[in-house]
Amino acid sequence: MTNLRWGLVGASTIAAQHMIDAFRANDGEVVAVMSTNADRAAKFAHEHRIARATTSLDDLAQSNDVDAVYISTTNELHRDQVFAAAKAGKHVLCEKPLALTLGDARAMVAECHARGVILGTNHHLRNAATHRAMRDAIHAGRIGKPLFARVFHAVYLPTHLQSWRIEKPEAGGGVVMDITVHDADTLRFVLDDEPLAVSAMTSHGGMSREGLEDGVMGVLRFSNGLLAQFHDAFTTRYAATGFEVHGELGSLIGRDCMTQAPKGDVLLRSAAGEEGLKISHENLYARSVRLFGDAIAGRGAPSASGEDGVKSLSVAVATLEAARSGAETAIDLKV
Numbered sequence: 649m650t651n652l653r654w655g656l657v658g659a660s661t662i663a664a665q666h667m668i669d670a671f672r673a674n675d676g677e678v679v680a681v682m683s684t685n686a687d688r689a690a691k692f693a694h695e696h697r698i699a700r701a702t703t704s705l706d707d708l709a710q711s712n713d714v715d716a717v718y719i720s721t722t723n724e725l726h727r728d729q730v731f732a733a734a735k736a737g738k739h740v741l742c743e744k745p746l747a748l749t750l751g752d753a754r755a756m757v758a759e760c761h762a763r764g765v766i767l768g769t770n771h772h773l774r775n776a777a778t779h780r781a782m783r784d785a786i787h788a789g790r791i792g793k794p795l796f797a798r799v800f801h802a803v804y805l806p807t808h809l810q811s812w813r814i815e816k817p818e819a820g821g822g823v824v825m826d827i828t829v830h831d832a833d834t835l836r837f838v839l840d841d842e843p844l845a846v847s848a849m850t851s852h853g854g855m856s857r858e859g860l861e862d863g864v865m866g867v868l869r870f871s872n873g874l875l876a877q878f879h880d881a882f883t884t885r886y887a888a889t890g891f892e893v894h895g896e897l898g899s900l901i902g903r904d905c906m907t908q909a910p911k912g913d914v915l916l917r918s919a920a921g922e923e924g925l926k927i928s929h930e931n932l933y934a935r936s937v938r939l940f941g942d943a944i945a946g947r948g949a950p951s952a953s954g955e956d957g958v959k960s961l962s963v964a965v966a967t968l969e970a971a972r973s974g975a976e977t978a979i980d981l982k983v
């Protein structure tokens with residue numbers, strides 16, 4: 649299906665900065681936005697040339713001129729909003745983390761399945777040309793058996809986003825729910841393997857409050873024996889991002905690639921020397937929306953499905969438990 653008509657749930661930064669453009673880039677139409685605050689809804693609609701603003705989730709979900717709903721509210725709200733959209737027969741693209749608990753996330757997947765609507769999780773990084781090139785290189789055997797991966801995803805949370813992420817545990821704040829979920833999804837995608845267990849430590853670098861972590865380092869053990877190290881933070885102003893996979897025959901070194909922008913490069917190092925992989929950059933969010941539309945039209949699955957969202961959440965939940973207990977913690981991959 650092309651020309652999807654979208655309803656937005658949440659007058660959010662991610663919708664304003666990336667997703668509205670991504671819907672329009674796919675010839676989609678944004679027909680309505682819902683916010684809990686009438687003034688914010690009206691202002692957002694005006695600024696983004698959206699015809700209708702509402703404060704009623706049911707109005708938006710049940711509108712006849714809405715084909716699909718994009719949910720980008722704070723994380724504790726995703727569950728009920730996905731249920732409302734699915735009940736109204738609307739396809740749903742939901743932001744990560746899908747929910748705060750695995751039980752809720754699994755229920756969301758089951759509900760969408762039962763209602764016959766597509767559920768996608770907006771994990772943008774598996775749409776990056778860099779990560780797709782690394783996955784292809786691994787599949788082609790260019791580094792032999794992958795042994796280790798390293799994810800560098802410590803960033804500085806911009807001032808305008810220093811709100812619920814750093815002070816609201818009940819909204820699913822904290823760097824693990826915000827960033828580690830993305831690492832988990834990208835690792836699963838690039839390595840084409842499942843993580844079985846995690847060890848982790850969290851830190852408090854002075855930005856977050858209410859007991860929320862603003863830094864984490866951890867190690868994931870994958871089913872094929874590979875170990876993956878991850879480092880996520882809200883507090884590092886000058887760190888670079890990266891994603892590396894080291895195999896028996898070569899290493900893939902991705903730089904500047906754990907970002908929202910279509911940029912970065914990947915170096916392959918092996919006995920043959922160094923080679924930059926050919927990267928054809930494409931807007932990550934536009935690709936996510938395109939594949940979501942294809943899935944509705946019966947052509948394949950969303951870039952990241954609801955099931956993928958359950959699995960990335962499961963890594964986050966296990967990471968928080970591992971940090972709390974100090975013990976290597978099993979990851980529950982049941983969907």
Ligand code: NDP
Binds near residue numbers: 722770771
């Ligand atoms: P924002 O803080 O911008 O928006 C979240 C909610 O906060 C909105 O739904 C809105 O509620 C409320 N809000 C917005 N502005 C104000 C304001 N001025 N005063 C009071 N409340 C306000 O969140 P983000 O856009 O950063 O994140 C939203 C979701 O998207 C999260 O689930 C996050 O994890 C995810 N995300 C995903 C990314 C990705 O790359 N996949 C990147 C960034 C975020 P209301 O709707 O009622 O107006």
